[in-house]
Each structure stands twice: as C-alpha cells, then as structure tokens.
Amino acid sequence: MSEFERSRRMPAPADRVFRQACDVGKLDLWMPRDLHVRAEEPPAVTVHEDETGQDERALLRTEQDRMRMEWGTRDVDRYAGWLQVAGVDDDSSDVTVHLSFLDERHAPPAEAVERALDDSLERLAEQVRQAA
Numbered sequence: 001m002s003e004f005e006r007s008r009r010m011p012a013p014a015d016r017v018f019r020q021a022c023d024v025g026k027l028d029l030w031m032p033r034d035l036h037v038r039a040e041e042p043p044a045v046t047v048h049e050d051e052t053g054q055d056e057r058a059l060l061r062t063e064q065d066r067m068r069m070e071w072g073t074r075d076v077d078r079y080a081g082w083l084q085v086a087g088v089d090d091d092s093s094d095v096t097v098h099l100s101f102l103d104e105r106h107a108p109p110a111e112a113v114e115r116a117l118d119d120s121l122e123r124l125a126e127q128v129r130q131a132a
Contacts, residue, residue, distance in 0.1 A: 002107040006117040007096040012128045014087035017095060018067045020128050021083055024060065030124035032116040044074070077102045095121060 010017045020026065024045070027037045034050040037060070047056045057074040072080030081099040088094055097117055101107035108116075 002101040002104065002110070002113075003099065004110070004113045004117060005096060005098040006114070006121055007094055008121040008125060009088065010085075010093050010095055010125050010128050011091070012093065012132060013090060014067055014085045014093035016131065017093050017124075017128050018064070018069075018085040020131055021085065021095065021124055022062045022069050026127065029127050030120050032120055045071075078106050079103075095124065097121065 012020075021030070024037060024039045028035075031037070036048040036050070037058075038046045038048065039060075040046060043059045043061045045058050045060045047058050048054070049056065056078075058071055059074055060069065060071045062069045067085040069083045070081070079099065079101050081097065084096045084098075086094045086096075097120065099113060099117070101113075107113075
C-alpha cells in the first residue's frame with residue numbers, strides 16, 4: 001500500500017473552503033486535471049480518467065459537521081482518500097488531502113502523486129479566492 005498526504009493553508013474560513021471543496025459539480029476545478037467526477041445516486045459517483053479512458057465506479061461521502069470528505073473505489077479496493085478542513089482563524093483554514101493506493105500495481109509513481117496533490121491544493125486555493 002502507498003500513502004500520500006499534503007496540507008495547505010487556504011485564504012478563507014473553513015466552512016467556505018469545505019463548501020468549495022465538496023461541491024460535486026466543481027470537483028473538476030481542483031482535482032487532478034485528468035480526473036472527472038460525475039455524480040450519480042449519492043454517495044455513488046463515476047470517475048473518468050483521461051489517461052486510460054476508463055470510468056471507475058466510486059463512492060463520495062461528505063460530513064459537514066466534521067468538515068470531511070471521503071472517497072474510494074466501489075467494486076475493488078484500489079484506492080481511497082479523504083480531505084479534511086480545519087479552521088485556523090476567521091480568515092484562514094488548513095486543508096489536508098490523504099490518498100491511499102491499496103493495490104501497488106495501480107499506484108502511480110510517488111513523484112506524480114505528490115505533484116498532483118500540490119497542484120490540486122493550489123487550484124483549490126485559487127477557487128476559494130475567486131469565490132470570495
């Protein structure tokens with residue numbers, strides 16, 4: 001199993017950041033560019049990966065009271081992840097994203113995952129700034 005985690009300070013209160021991060025219709029704005037999420041019957045979603053052209057059945061759950069979003073594959077235990085938002089003060093919050101690749105055969109190279117996490121958090125920060 002391979003695990004990765006990144007955190008970033010966001011320029012907004014935690015509740016605003018959480019709303020932006022968990023809006024299923026806007027996930028494509030901050031997630032890795034080659035992944036696209038299509039909502040189905042909650043908590044079911046389909047994730048399309050441009051590189052492979054494959055659709056993956058997944059689950060996506062949010063817990064507003066804990067400011068946490070969790071996701072993972074539905075049919076096989078290939079990957080799972082979570083996003084946690086924590087308030088710092090009235091004007092900022094911290095976001096942590098954690099990914100677990102449960103099947104080493106399907107784990108991307110570590111450098112690619114770390115770069116994708118950093119880029120995704122940067123895009124989320126920009127999305128939060130624009131929504132202000």
